[in-house]
Amino acid sequence: xxxxxxxxxxxxxxxxxxxxxxxxxxxxxxxxxxxxxxxxxxxxxxxxxxxxxxxxxxxxxxxxxxxxxxxxxxxxxxxxxxxxxxxxxxxxxxxxxxxxxxxxxxxxxxxxxxxxxxxxxxxxxxxxxxxxxxxxxxxxxxxxxxxxxxxxxxxxxxxxxxxxxxxxxxxxxxxxxxxxxxxxxxxxxxxxxxxxxxxxxxxxxxxxxxxxxxxxxxxxxxxxxxxxxxxxxxxxxxxxxxxxxxxxxxxxxxxxxxxxxxxxxxxxxxxxxxxxxxxxxxxxxxxxxxxxxxxxxxxxxxxxxxxxxxxxxxxxxxxxxxxxxxxxxxxxxxxxxxxxxxxxxxxxxxxxxxxxxxxxxxxxxxxxxxxxxxxxxxxxxxxxxxxxxxxxxxxxxxxxxxxxxxxxxxxxxxxxxxxxxxxxxxxxxxxxxxxxxxxxxxxxxxxxxxxxxxxxxxxxxxxxxxxxxxxxxxxxxxx
Numbered sequence: 093x094x095x096x097x098x099x100x101x102x103x104x105x106x107x108x109x110x111x112x113x114x115x116x117x118x119x120x121x122x123x124x125x126x127x128x129x130x131x132x133x134x135x136x137x138x139x140x141x142x143x144x145x146x147x148x149x150x151x152x153x154x155x156x157x158x159x160x161x162x163x164x165x166x167x168x169x170x171x172x173x174x175x176x177x178x179x180x181x182x183x184x185x186x187x188x189x190x191x192x193x194x195x196x197x198x199x200x201x202x203x204x205x206x207x208x209x210x211x212x213x214x215x216x217x218x219x220x221x222x223x224x225x226x227x228x229x230x231x232x233x234x235x236x237x238x239x240x241x242x243x244x245x246x247x248x249x250x251x252x253x254x255x256x257x258x259x260x261x262x263x264x265x266x267x268x269x270x271x272x273x274x275x276x277x278x279x280x281x282x283x284x285x286x287x288x289x290x291x292x293x294x295x296x297x298x299x300x301x302x303x304x305x306x307x308x309x310x311x312x313x314x315x316x317x318x319x320x321x322x323x324x325x326x327x328x329x330x331x332x333x334x335x336x337x338x339x340x341x342x343x344x345x346x347x348x349x350x351x352x353x354x355x356x357x358x359x360x361x362x363x364x365x366x367x368x369x370x371x372x373x374x375x376x377x378x379x380x381x382x383x384x385x386x387x388x389x390x391x392x393x394x395x396x397x398x399x400x401x402x403x404x405x406x407x408x409x410x411x412x413x414x415x416x417x418x419x420x421x422x423x424x425x426x427x428x429x430x431x432x433x434x435x436x437x438x439x440x441x442x443x444x445x446x447x448x449x450x451x452x453x454x455x456x457x458x459x460x461x462x463x464x465x466x467x468x469x470x471x472x473x474x475x476x477x478x479x480x481x482x483x484x485x486x487x488x489x490x491x492x493x494x495x496x497x498x499x500x501x502x503x504x505x506x507x508x509x510x511x512x513x514x515x516x517x518x519x520x521x522x523x524x525x526x527x528x529x530x531x532x533x534x535x536x537x538x539x540x541x542x543x544x545x546x547x548x549x550x551x552x553x554x555x556x557x558x559x560x561x562x563x564x565x566x567x568x569x570x571x
Contacts, residue, residue, distance in 0.1 A: 155305025
């Protein structure tokens, strides 16, 4: 049983990694091409509207997917209830967005946003049709099918976006790309996963799913609003171009951290859920996931910090120069994302969604206070505020880990500090060597920086952290 779970975990991590990085890598490359064809203001328009779609998606899911994954004795009624609830809620959310679109456009003083939002919001209806199929594959720890579907969608929708951007559609190229990707993805999920509803909505199933998911729903709404409040505020008080620069910097900073963390998070949740009645085994698994995620995320984030300038100017051109300092600051915040996520994942596995909600309320209150203080100072100061908020949130998120798993804030920081110090030295080394190279030789700076950083990190990791390397290699071999 344990060996089978290890094999499933390894297989899940590998295919989840393939799915995330093949898909996100393709999207990243297409995004660079589109960013060279479009303006920061075009991206700013989409960023203004993202918060409304994200909140709607949180309502549509309502924590039901996590509730079903966690439920060991799940039934067909549970699946059908989730399916019909998602569709009904998506229709309701779209109706609300459709009616509010003119007022949202008025809020930003941009009348053209009304039509853009009404068209873009159609994607939330389409997405609701594949929620059960996606959840089914997560339960099976089968990310191979998801990898294939996501990659196909990324390639085709990316090509569609470039076609429309090249033909002068501006912001509509991004809208069409998003809609096309959603429709194609839902279609492929229905073709690949042979689940079809065989019964209708069950009140009994709904009570169970909602009792667990409702607390996640509230915390999810708080988290979604907070995570999107910066684009909302920047879009209101600053120009679309400034918002576009912030949005692209945030996207670059999130790319390594979020993708790697979600790979392990998607696998760790169903895996640790199977260990929820074995505390010691669960603690060991939890620490292993934490160690592996930071082992990969830390050097990538500090490497991006060190190479932010040449990467931005080479790939996006000097049109995006204003985002460089924002990207560097956001890297310092996002490098700690896996620590946040895995600590919160533990509470969901234990079924303590009430504590999850409590932590979210406390953290967001602190974060929102910092936002209010930095709002009038400028976009740069708002990003610095995010770093401060991240460290305060780390202390809050690790509180219950200390209570339940004997691994609180100071234990985890003591555990992670050597890795943080190591990657900080790596980044300083890369910046120092690049300062000796010709100023505008960006490709040379990137190549040299990557080579120096990789050599340094591999050598120091082999000397001081060989156990983690062996665990990762073992996981790959078991795929």
